[in-house]
Amino acid sequence: MIENTKFYSLEEIANKLGIAYQSVYKLVRTGELEALRVGRVYRVTDHDLETYFQRQRELVKKEVAAVTCSLCGKSYFSSLSIAGQCKVCGLPLCRNCVELKNAQYCEIHAENQDQKRKS
Numbered sequence: 001m002i003e004n005t006k007f008y009s010l011e012e013i014a015n016k017l018g019i020a021y022q023s024v025y026k027l028v029r030t031g032e033l034e035a036l037r038v039g040r041v042y043r044v045t046d047h048d049l050e051t052y053f054q055r056q057r058e059l060v061k062k063e064v065a066a067v068t069c070s071l072c073g074k075s076y077f078s079s080l081s082i083a084g085q086c087k088v089c090g091l092p093l094c095r096n097c098v099e100l101k102n103a104q105y106c107e108i109h110a111e112n113q114d115q116k117r118k119s
């Protein structure tokens with residue numbers, strides 16, 4: 001198993017990720033990126049790197065899910081695009097829906113409000 005494991009120096013990781021060496025060092029020190037200490041240098045295995053990538057991907061997924069407009073269903077990458085929430089369930093509403101459509105409810109509850117108004 002050891003023979004198949006690739007080791008990277010922090011410099012190589014920095015190159016791979018396109019970030020500064022100091023940033024990689026910080027990831028290792030904070031434990032976000034697992035690393036072995038061999039003498040005075042750190043070594044990261046390809047497995048640990050993959051684990052780190054996996055965690056980052058999950059974080060991105062969570063972020064996107066957190067800012068999906070509950071009325072138009074559009075996904076936003078920044079919570080700054082969210083301008084309000086459904087008055088009933090509290091799901092996020094995007095700036096477009098709030099400012100242009102004067103939205104106050106998510107898709108489901110907007111329908112319920114329409115029905116109430118009609119009857």
Ligand SMILES: [Zn+2]
Nearest residue numbers: 069072094097
């Ligand atoms: Zn919207």
Ligand SMILES: [Zn+2]
Nearest residue numbers: 086089106109
């Ligand atoms: Zn709602």
